[in-house]
Amino acid sequence: xLPFIIRRFFFLIFVLFGVSVLIFGILMTFSPERRAAAxxxxxxxxxxxxxxxxxxxxxxxxxxxxxxxxxxxxxxNLGWSLVAARPVGEAFWRYFPVxxxxxxxxAPIVIFFGIWLGSVSGIHRDxxxxxxxxxxxxxxxxxPTFLFALILLMVFYGYFQAFSPGVLSDELTLFIIDNPDKxxxxxxxxxxxxxxxxxxxxxxxxxxxxxxPIITYVIVVVALNMRVMRSGIIEELSKDYVLTARAKGADNxxxxxxxxxxxxxxxxxxxxxxxxxxxxxxxxxxxxxYNRHGIGWWLAxxxxxxxxxxxxxxxxxxxxxxxxxxxxxxxxxxxxxxRIRLN
Amino acid sequence: MKRLSxxxxxxxxxxxxxxxxxxxxxxxxxxxxxxKIANLTQENEELKKKIDELTQQLAxxxxxxxxxxxxxxxxxxxxxxxxxxYDVTSSQRLWNIYEPLIFFDGSHTDKYKPLxxxxxxxxxxxxxxxxxxxYKFTIRKGIKFxxxxxxxxxxxxxxxxxxxxxxxxxxxxxxxxxxxxGEGSTRDKEGKIIxxxxxxxxxxxxxxxDQVIFHLPKPYPPFMGILAYSSSVILSKQWCIANxxxxxxxxxxxxxNNPAPGHEPLLKIANGTNAYKMKSWEPNKEFxxxxxxxxxxxxxxxxxxxxxxxKEWSTRKLMLQNGDADRVRVDxxxxxxxxxxxxxxxxxxxxxSVSAAFFCQKVNPTGNPNIGSGKLDGxxxxxxxxxxxNVRKAFLHAFDRKTYAQDVFNNLVIMPTSxxxxxxxxxxxxxxxxxxxxxARDYMQKAWGGQAWEKGFKMIITHNTGNxxxxxxxxxMAENIMxxxxxxxxxxxxxxxxxxxxxxxxxxxxxxxxxxGADYPDPHNFMYTFMHSRGVYGRYMAYQxxxxxKLCEAGIANVxxxxxxxxxxxxxxxxxxxxxxxxxxxxIVVRAYRDWVHGFVPNAMLTDANEMLMDxxxx
Numbered sequence: 001x002l003p004f005i006i007r008r009f010f011f012l013i014f015v016l017f018g019v020s021v022l023i024f025g026i027l028m029t030f031s032p033e034r035r036a037a038a039x040x041x042x043x044x045x046x047x048x049x050x051x052x053x054x055x056x057x058x059x060x061x062x063x064x065x066x067x068x069x070x071x072x073x074x075x076x077n078l079g080w081s082l083v084a085a086r087p088v089g090e091a092f093w094r095y096f097p098v099x100x101x102x103x104x105x106x107a108p109i110v111i112f113f114g115i116w117l118g119s120v121s122g123i124h125r126d127x128x129x130x131x132x133x134x135x136x137x138x139x140x141x142x143x144p145t146f147l148f149a150l151i152l153l154m155v156f157y158g159y160f161q162a163f164s165p166g167v168l169s170d171e172l173t174l175f176i177i178d179n180p181d182k183x184x185x186x187x188x189x190x191x192x193x194x195x196x197x198x199x200x201x202x203x204x205x206x207x208x209x210x211x212x213p214i215i216t217y218v219i220v221v222v223a224l225n226m227r228v229m230r231s232g233i234i235e236e237l238s239k240d241y242v243l244t245a246r247a248k249g250a251d252n253x254x255x256x257x258x259x260x261x262x263x264x265x266x267x268x269x270x271x272x273x274x275x276x277x278x279x280x281x282x283x284x285x286x287x288x289x290y291n292r293h294g295i296g297w298w299l300a301x302x303x304x305x306x307x308x309x310x311x312x313x314x315x316x317x318x319x320x321x322x323x324x325x326x327x328x329x330x331x332x333x334x335x336x337x338x339r340i341r342l343n
Numbered sequence: 344m345k346r347l348s349x350x351x352x353x354x355x356x357x358x359x360x361x362x363x364x365x366x367x368x369x370x371x372x373x374x375x376x377x378x379k380i381a382n383l384t385q386e387n388e389e390l391k392k393k394i395d396e397l398t399q400q401l402a403x404x405x406x407x408x409x410x411x412x413x414x415x416x417x418x419x420x421x422x423x424x425x426x427x428x429y430d431v432t433s434s435q436r437l438w439n440i441y442e443p444l445i446f447f448d449g450s451h452t453d454k455y456k457p458l459x460x461x462x463x464x465x466x467x468x469x470x471x472x473x474x475x476x477x478y479k480f481t482i483r484k485g486i487k488f489x490x491x492x493x494x495x496x497x498x499x500x501x502x503x504x505x506x507x508x509x510x511x512x513x514x515x516x517x518x519x520x521x522x523x524x525g526e527g528s529t530r531d532k533e534g535k536i537i538x539x540x541x542x543x544x545x546x547x548x549x550x551x552x553d554q555v556i557f558h559l560p561k562p563y564p565p566f567m568g569i570l571a572y573s574s575s576v577i578l579s580k581q582w583c584i585a586n587x588x589x590x591x592x593x594x595x596x597x598x599x600n601n602p603a604p605g606h607e608p609l610l611k612i613a614n615g616t617n618a619y620k621m622k623s624w625e626p627n628k629e630f631x632x633x634x635x636x637x638x639x640x641x642x643x644x645x646x647x648x649x650x651x652x653x654k655e656w657s658t659r660k661l662m663l664q665n666g667d668a669d670r671v672r673v674d675x676x677x678x679x680x681x682x683x684x685x686x687x688x689x690x691x692x693x694x695x696s697v698s699a700a701f702f703c704q705k706v707n708p709t710g711n712p713n714i715g716s717g718k719l720d721g722x723x724x725x726x727x728x729x730x731x732x733n734v735r736k737a738f739l740h741a742f743d744r745k746t747y748a749q750d751v752f753n754n755l756v757i758m759p760t761s762x763x764x765x766x767x768x769x770x771x772x773x774x775x776x777x778x779x780x781x782x783a784r785d786y787m788q789k790a791w792g793g794q795a796w797e798k799g800f801k802m803i804i805t806h807n808t809g810n811x812x813x814x815x816x817x818x819x820m821a822e823n824i825m826x827x828x829x830x831x832x833x834x835x836x837x838x839x840x841x842x843x844x845x846x847x848x849x850x851x852x853x854x855x856x857x858x859x860g861a862d863y864p865d866p867h868n869f870m871y872t873f874m875h876s877r878g879v880y881g882r883y884m885a886y887q888x889x890x891x892x893k894l895c896e897a898g899i900a901n902v903x904x905x906x907x908x909x910x911x912x913x914x915x916x917x918x919x920x921x922x923x924x925x926x927x928x929x930x931i932v933v934r935a936y937r938d939w940v941h942g943f944v945p946n947a948m949l950t951d952a953n954e955m956l957m958d959x960x961x962x
Contacts, residue, residue, distance in 0.1 A: 033849070037841040039604060041430055043857060043879055045513040046844045052512050054534045055603065080605035085421045085626045087605065094626070150657050158661045165658050170408060170649065170667075177623045177631055288655050293627050297654075301627075306841065 001331070008327045012320065019319040020312065024066050027308050032058035038082055038306045069312070079309025083301045088309045091298070092317070097188030098167060099282040099294035104189070105210055106217045107279065111272045114222045115261075118229020118268070123256050125234055133226065141223035149216045149289035156212060163212045165291040172205050213290045217283055221275060228271045232264030262336065269332050277325035281318055406939045407666045409961055410646040415653040415668040418952045420630060423621070424609035425574050426506035427602075429515040431860075431952035434573035435650070439632060439956050440489075441576030441615030444480050444499070444555075445567065452695065452766060452864035452948050455567060459483055459494065459577050459616065463567075475562030475902035480555045487637045489613075489620040492579045496550035501580035503557075505589045507544045508596045511607065515574040518862055522563040523547040529600055541596040562902040568863030571948075582614045618643045618957050627652045632956060644960035663687070663935060669961065670936045672951055675752065676811055678933045690934045692945040693757055695861035697764045697869065700816060700854050700925040702729035702738070705885035707850040713803040714853055719791060721799040721830060728802070729853060734795065735922040737786035738854075739776035741823035742816070742925055746778075751815045757929035761918040762859070762873040763866045764929045766947045768904075769911035770866075773919045784827050799830020804854045805846075808837040813856040816927045820854070847883055855883070856927070864948055866911045867899045874914060874923060884924065891917055 027035070036052040039045075053059050057068070072079065076089070084091035121133040156163045168176075168190050176183045183197050191210070194203025236242065237260050245255050282296020295314065302310035333340045418432030425437055438446075445463050448456040455463045461481040464470020470479050486494035503519065510516040510529040517527045524543040531537055548557050559566065569575060584590055587608040589599040602608075613621045618640065622633040632648040651668070653659045656677055662668040664684050673681050682689065706726040708717040715723025729735055744758050757765055760773045776782075788796045804821055806813040814837065821833035838846065847855040857880070862868050872878045875895040876887045891914065898910040917923075932951040936943065942959040949955070 031845070033845040034842060037845050040513045040841075040844065043844065043859065044515075044862065045429055046848060047879060048512040049845070049848065050532065051530065051534050055512060055601070080603075082421065082604060083419065083627070085419075085605075085610070091626070153658065153661065158664065161665050164665070164667060165653070165662070166651075170411070170413070173629070174411075174631070174647070289658060291651075291653050291655070291658050293652070297627075304839070 004330075005327065008323065012323045015319050015323055016316055019315055020070075021066070023312055023315045024069065025062070027306075027311065028062050028065070030306065035306060035308065038308070078313050081298075081302070081307055081310045083298065083305055083307045083310060088313045091310070092295075092313060093188065095293060095295050095298045098292050099280065099287070099296060101189035101191060101206070102210060102213050102217065102283075102286070102292070102294070103276065103279045105191075105207075106214045106221075107276050109214065109218045110222050110225060110275060113218065114225025114272070115229050115265070115268060117222065118226040119233055119256070119261055119264075121226065122230040122233025122237065122264075130230075133230075137223035137226050140219045140221075141227075143220055145216065145220050145283060145285040146289065148220060149212075149285055152212050152216055153289055163208065165209075165289070167206065167209050167292055168202070169205050169209075172202050176202075209290075209292075213286045213292060216286050216290075217279075221279075225268060225272055225275065229264060229268045232267055233260055236260040236264045265336055266333065269329060269336065273325050273329040273332075277318075277321050280321045281314060405666075406961055412645050412648040412670075412940070412954075412956060412959060412961065413662075413668045414648070414650045414954050415659045415662050415671040416650055416952060417652060417654045417659075417672060419627065419652070420624070421604075422607060422610045423613050423624070424509075424607040425576050425578070426509040426516055427511050427514050427604075427607045427610075428573060429513065431950045435953045436613075436621070436630060437573040437576050437615075438617075438953070439619045439648075440613045440617055440621055441573075441578070442486075442617045443572070443575045443577065444570050446571050447946050447948055449944050450946050452568075452946065453768060455571060457483070459486065459499065475564070476559045478557040478559070478566065480557075482553055482555060483639070484553070486616050486639045488579045488582065488616050489635055489637075490579070490582060491637075492581055492614075494577065494579070494616055496553060496555045498580045499555045499577055500548050500550045501583070501591060502578045503548045503575070504544055504593075505578065505583060505599075506574060508541065508589050508599055509602060509607070511601050511604075515572065515862070518569045518572065519574065520544075522559060522566050522569055523557065525560040534601075536597055536600065541593055544596070545593045561900060564899065564902055564907065565863045565865035565867055568865055572863060577616065578609075579614055583609070586612060619648065622647070643957050645956065648954075648956045650954075660684075663937070666937060668937075669940050670934065670954070673933055673935050675755075675930070675933075678755065679753070681933070681935045684935075686938050687935050688938045688940075690936070690943060690945055691755065691931050692934060692949075692951070693766060693929060693931045693947055694950055695764060695766050695864055695947045696858055696950075697759050697762055697929050698813060698816075698856065698858035698927050699762065699873065699880075700738075700742075700820065700856045700927055701880055701884045702735050702922075702924060703847075703850060703853055703855065703884050704730040705850060706853050711851055713805065713851060715801040715803075719794055719798055719800060722801050724800045724802045724853060728791075728795075728800070731790050731795075732922055733786040733790035736776060737783045737790065737827075738820055738824060739922055739925055740779050740783035740786065741827075742776075742820055742927070743778035743823065744775065747816065747819060747927070751812055752928065752931075755931050755933070757931060759926040759929045761915040762869040762926060763911055763915050764869070764926075767861075767864060767866050767869065769908045771912055771915055773915045775919070776922070778823075780823065780827065783823065787824075787827055787831075796828060796830075799828060799832070801832040801834075802853050803834045803836050804856075805836050805838045805843070805852050806856050807840045807843040809840075812928060816856060817854075820925075850883060850885065860950065861948060866907075866914075867895075870898065870911060870914050871895045874918065880924075886923055888917070888921065891921075 032053045033049055035058050036049045039052050040049065057065065078088035081088045081091045117133050121130045124130050153165065157165065183199065186193050186196050190206030191203050194200060194206055242255055242260055245259055281299060282294045284296040284300045287294045287297040298310065299314050420432050420436060422428050422433060423436060425441065428434060428437055442458040444458065444460040445455040446458050448454040457463050459482060461483050462468065464478050464480060482496045482499060488494060507516055507520055510520065520529065521527045524540060524547060526537055526540060529537060529540045546558065548555065580591065589596065611624060618635055618638040619632040620635045622631040624630045629652065630650045634643055634646050653662065659668065659671040660681065663671045704727055706714050708714065708726045714726060717723050717726060719725050748754050748756050748758050760775050763770050804817040806817045817835045821835050825831050825833055846852060847857065859869060859872055873880050874891050875881045876892055894910050894914050898907055901907050901910065934943065934951055939961050940959055941962055944958050
């Protein structure tokens, strides 16, 4: 298995090179003026656009600009984020934990709830259970995330005055600001840092602020997983080995959960893996509505403002995430299905 | 028995005597009773008051965070370096942390109060020389920076020199450079240092005793307004040098010129003298101010203030509704929504800003879809279509100002008659081209010798994405012009803001709709921008009028208020006579506070992104 993993990581270099050339090439299709405009916000500042082009060499040939960027990346300098007002690397480590924290809680729910719901639906095909779960899935999948997030916020925060937006309450935020010696942000995730610092109130408050974002994300995303699982179960239940198992006297529980569900898991693992990988770039709607400034929010802001170093950074990051996700998926295939050999 | 009877009679008599009321004075009795009634009434009133207070307290939500002011805003703070910061969000932070020599006095935009200076210099007190070229400021003693340094005149001199030497691209330093050196930049168009510029910077400001003296190459009437701007706040020389700013040696100035974004030394640190200091800054999350106990002036009432970055309007609205924010930024379309929330109070503040539709008289024809075929053949317009004044007048008559103000702004707007908007010196209302489709038709029939009417035309009016006010103006012009003749075809398109900035500068738009906010409260900042052939907008309209150019230049070169009044009145008349553009709105912003917030002082120079924390308290 080790050579397989090493080989995959070796390929990562080529993937990143390809991604960077592609994204850089796409961004170069914008005129130098347009790229320089990223540095200005008002008509007053716009008069300096020609000077900005000169200062940053934005009218140099593509390869000049690309190698200049590569040279800086090799030095560990990913550039300056205009949106974050920080170096890209530093900004990334500020925003990424916010996205990761939500995914740490949401991903297991999406995966296991999706598998369970899909299994129940497939096993009880064409019964009221199946119809109900399918309706739930269709509604969840069709709901515009932005709208759904807003509705939840209006009901729970606006009406019941519970689950306020943000990542932590003002009181605890000020406590952390006032007492830097009493709270160390080890991970940037309040739920985990709260526990590590022995401050359960901070951990719980962080979790409290995660409730609505997680509900929104899970209800919207779980549908896909559930439908794939349902199809898999239905397909597996119609296969001969299931009939054989039943003929041999195996009970429903054994047939459904031991035989059929395990075989139906392969496509679900693929979908779940891709979903988790995708979730690493954050959910723009969830982060904007609940005022959680993570990677999704940063990416959206940077895309609209053409903050090039950020776009390059996030694209490269997503390249790494997908390569690693696919590697993990391949390993998981072999674990789930012993017939699959990694080499 | 007799004895016993006698004893009983005696005892009864005694008891009766004892129990009998004293013979009373009736008037005294009434007075006593009245006093009792008065006391009871007073007690009753007090109890009523207490009940009322308790009822009110029960009815009203509790003041959340009583010693902290929370503002939910969406402005992106990019830097804390005063020589780089050139946006309203950064100015808000800088004005609350640092202090300039002078600042706007209350709601006035033309009167100043001294801050770091002991008094505001005037001609009368000798602070300003007769020729308007020398300004003297006596520096206040006993001012401390947040990090403990004492403020001296040397700090003031260093600040101005340091900021002008740095002069980053896209920054605000052109204002001070123009006033103090006569140049708008330290670099030419190619980005090369202008010879002798550092020597000029070195000589333009000096310290003498407890005074700081500015030497201007020529009179510059808006100079005081520029000194109140956030790029003129005073820094500590010692602290700046320790943090990598200019070392104070003019020979090394070029090393510190034009720092790249992210490389300005004071980007994320601050050390001012104002009543609040920076406690923490999490970019795009929150900025925390904390009261500075060593402030030289009266202490502010609030201990802290937090400015939160909340982009989504619904989230901001709910925060205000729940009392989790004391004020949120409200864009005009949401004003009716926010006015329905209970427990708020509102201020309507007209701003020194104006949006206008500009007619470009020389559009770039290369690959430009906005002018169709580029010819007057019914499928496009020629690049110089708007050079014909009849076309411009027709478009002006096609704009229904009353309906626009009513439908788009609910009349919560000032409809400006020229770029010299209300609130600026020398403002006057000039005539406007009233909405009249017949007049618009007449002008279109005359335009281009009648060919425009006969052949028709096709063009695109653009507005920046998301600006509903400008979108409505574009549609109004388009639809009213199209109603004149079926051969007139106008499409309205939106363009993303940054693209818009680039494209109007490339002469791509036959009509571009854009706004301008005051850098300083003087007509020069508006009239030169809008009308001069080298102004920020005048240039991109390709508008050229020698009289206008001369007047714009005369306006800034003259210190005599009467002469300036003549100049700017004439320019405002020319704006109408020449039908240069269509000033479509001067915005009135609505500021929505929780009703427990007091002390806000409106000022037309301070936009809704701003909040002067010193003024406000919660009660």
